[in-house]
Amino acid sequence: MKVFAGAIALVLPMLLQPALAATDQQNKMTVCNKEAEGKKGDERKAFMKECLSSKPKVSEAQKAQQDKMKSCNAEAKGKAGDERKKFMSECLKKG
Structure with missing residues (x-):
């Protein structure tokens, strides 16, 4: 019984971790959904496609630092x- 309890104690955190951590894509989906409020049908579909495929915007300061x-x-x-x-x-x- 102790072996079984020990195994569960080791495995349970590994099983729960993916459920607890939101991925970047999930965060992006949340932001895009919020920005798409009020849009319907093809307009919403086109907006979501563009929003989800876009890369993060780089500020002028970030661009200058990169350069x-x-x-x-x-x-x-x-x-x-x-x-x-x-x-x-x-x-x-x-x-």
């Missing part, structure tokens, strides 16, 4: 270890 990272990364070619870390830190701090 800075690409630029610094390109300049850091040939550097390794601490030298690269120091260079990247200084490069990314530049305005």
Whole structure:
């Protein structure tokens, strides 16, 4: 009986975890459903298809940071270890 109880204690959390954690797609579905309120039929279908297939929007600040990272990364070619870390830190701090 102890073995059975022990097995259940080990397996139960694994079985419940997927039910407790919402996936990104489920979150996206919730947001799209809320935004689609008032739409019906083909209009709603088209909206949901577009909404669910769209990628997250990147803000201007995020875009600028990504561009800075690409630029610094390109300049850091040939550097390794601490030298690269120091260079990247200084490069990314530049305005």
